Amino acid sequence: MFSGTTNVTCPVCEQPLGFEESRDRTLSCEAGHRFDAAKQGYFNFLTGKGTNFLEDTSAMVQARDAFQSKGHYEPLARALSELINDHHDGHSLDVLDAGAGTGYYLGKILENSPAAELDALALDISRFAMRRAAKVPSTLAVVWDVWRKLPTADRSRDVVINCFAPHNPAEFQRVLRTGGLCVVVTGEPDHLNEVVDPLGMLTVGQGKQAALVEKFAAEGLNHLGSKNLTYRMNLNADDLYNLAFMGPSGHHLSPEILHQQTLALGSQPVTASFGVHAFVTQG
Numbered sequence: 114m115f116s117g118t119t120n121v122t123c124p125v126c127e128q129p130l131g132f133e134e135s136r137d138r139t140l141s142c143e144a145g146h147r148f149d150a151a152k153q154g155y156f157n158f159l160t161g162k163g164t165n166f167l168e169d170t171s172a173m174v175q176a177r178d179a180f181q182s183k184g185h186y187e188p189l190a191r192a193l194s195e196l197i198n199d200h201h202d203g204h205s206l207d208v209l210d211a212g213a214g215t216g217y218y219l220g221k222i223l224e225n226s227p228a229a230e231l232d233a234l235a236l237d238i239s240r241f242a243m244r245r246a247a248k249v250p251s252t253l254a255v256v257w258d259v260w261r262k263l264p265t266a267d268r269s270r271d272v273v274i275n276c277f278a279p280h281n282p283a284e285f286q287r288v289l290r291t292g293g294l295c296v297v298v299t300g301e302p303d304h305l306n307e308v309v310d311p312l313g314m315l316t317v318g319q320g321k322q323a324a325l326v327e328k329f330a331a332e333g334l335n336h337l338g339s340k341n342l343t344y345r346m347n348l349n350a351d352d353l354y355n356l357a358f359m360g361p362s363g364h365h366l367s368p369e370i371l372h373q374q375t376l377a378l379g380s381q382p383v384t385a386s387f388g389v390h391a392f393v394t395q396g
C-alpha cells in the first residue's frame with residue numbers, strides 16, 4: 114500500500130506511516146488510515162475532537178517569521194547547532210522539534226549539520242506555523258498536540274528540540290535513541306526585561322532550572338548541563354511590534370494600541386536571555 118516507512122506513526126493505530134507510491138502527498142498505514150497533505154504541504158493528525166489548546170494565529174506566526182528572519186535570535190540558533198554537532202557525529206541526523214513554530218531553529222540546525230542524511234519532524238498545534246515549517250527542507254510538518262503520544266516510533270530520533278514550548282519529557286525519552294540528545298530552551302527571568310511592562314507582554318513562567326532538571330531526570334533524561342546565553346538586540350519599532358505580537362500576548366494585544374506603543378518606544382536595546390538545557394537518554 115505504501116512505499117517504504119517513515120519514522121512517523123499513525124495517530125489512530127500507531128503503526129508506521131509511509132507515503133503512497135502514487136501520491137507522495139498521502140501518508141497511510143497498513144490498517145488503511147490515510148492523511149492527505151494540505152495544499153501548503155503540512156499534515157494535520159489532529160482528527161476527531163482536536164485539541165483544547167489555542168493555536169497561534171496567522172498574524173502571530175507572521176510576526177514570529179518577520180522577527181526571526183531579521184536574525185535577532187540567530188545566536189541561539191547557532192548555539193543549538195553547535196551543541197547538536199558536538200554531540201552527534203553520525204552519517205544521518207533525525208531531529209524532532211516539539212512545538213516547532215515556523216521551523217526556524219530546525220531549518221538552521223539542518224542547514225548547519227555535517228550529516229549527509231537529514232530527516233526532521235516538526236510538530237505544533239498551529240496550522241499557520243506548520244504551513245511555514247512545511248517549507249523547511251527535509252522536514253515533515255505535522256499539526257499535533259505535544260501533550261499526546263508523539264506520532265513517531267520508539268527510539269527513532271537522534272535529537273529532540275523544544276524551544277519555548279510545552280515539555281513532554283516522557284515522550285521525548287521514548288522517541289530518542291540510546292544516547293540521544295534533548296535540548297530545551299527557556300526564557301530566563303531577565304529575557305526582554307526592558308519591554309515586558311511597557312508593551313503589556315505576558316511572560317510565561319518557565320519554572321526554575323532545578324524543577325526542569327528534576328522533571329526530565331524522573332523520565333530517564335540525564336542532565337548534561339545548562340548554559341545561559343545573554344546578549345543585547347537593537348530593536349526598532351517594527352521589531353518590537355513583532356516581538357510582542359509573536360508571543361502568548363499576541364492572543365490578547367490590540368494591534369492598533371501595540372502599534373502606537375511601539376512607535377512611542379522607538380528603537381532600543383533589549384536583552385535576550387535564554388536558558389539552553391541539554392539532556393541525554395540513558396542506555
Ligand SMILES: C[S@@+](CC[C@H](N)C(=O)[O-])C[C@H]1O[C@@H](n2cnc3c(N)ncnc32)[C@H](O)[C@@H]1O
Nearest residue numbers: 169212213214237238239257258259276277278
Ligand atoms: C513561543 S512559540 C515557540 C515556537 C518555536 N519553538 C520558536 O521558538 O520559534 C510556542 C509554540 O508552541 C506551540 N504550542 C503550544 N501548545 C502546544 C501543544 N500543546 N502542542 C504543540 N504545540 C504547541 C504554539 O503553537 C507555538 O508555535
Ligand SMILES: [Zn+2]
Nearest residue numbers: 123126142146
Ligand atoms: Zn493507522
